[in-house]
Amino acid sequence: MKTGLIILAAGSSSRLGRPKQLLEFQGKKLIQRAIEKAQKSSSESCVVVLGWNPELIKTGFDSETVSYVINENWEQGMASSMQTGLRFLIKKDGINQVILMLCDQPFVNHQLLDNLIIEKESSGKGIVASFYSGTLGVPAIFDQKYFQDLLNLKGSEGAKKVILENSEDTIPLNFPLGALDIDTEEDFRRLEKI
Template structure:
């Protein structure tokens, strides 16, 4: 099974007031860290989805060597960014399954991405999602059979809608650190005190 990873990094971080993508954490900025973990994982390919101020965000990683796509419609919401990444991978890499990950989930690492791939194979389910705060969300892996449904999402609809609608075909793995939210300077201060 060929696995592609979509790293969503298109947002404007409006609540924080500065781009999350470029915030330093554990010696790397968030976008570099997400790329590093995707590369280290057993996935076959990945793409970074940019949106807000792509020229600025591209200063945070080696955009000559790293595949990326710019979503001109990023302001429409999560759906269009996810779809931009998915279309890119379908066209260039022909994956059998894709993992969706967010640039601002600092505790997502290659081990977690590999676990998604492994549990999907072992469980026989079409979707494996992470469980935190009594809900299911990303990172999550989706079988090719869900690509069409993902391409039909609109506006702020994201992966969660597909996960919840197809709950009988979902396997959940615990990832409490998925709940770490980084929307304010206070959130970032607390992050500095986290020990993995």
């Protein structure tokens, strides 16, 4: 199986009031941390999806060596950004499965990403999704049989819709720290205390 990985980093961080992609945590910008974790994982290819102010966000990582794609329609919601990344990886690398992750979940590490791949292989299921705060979400891995479902999502619909619609073909992977993502200054202050 050829695994692709999409890092979603296209949003404008409107609730935070400054670009969350460039926030520093443990000496590294969130976008750079996400890229490093993805690169350490056993996925074969990775793409960062940019949208809002891409030239500014590119200052947070080495855009000469890291694949990125710009979603011109990022304001339409998360679905279009995920689809931009998925189309890029299908065309460029002919992937059979894809991991979706956000750049603002600072506790995602390469072991978690690898565990998604391992669980999918050993379970024979089509989806493995992170489990936190009583629900399933990303990071999650999807078999190519779900690519069309992902490409059919609209507006603010996220991958969670595909996960919930196919619960019988989904395995949960415990990731309690997945609950911590950065949407507000309060979230970031809580993260700094940890």
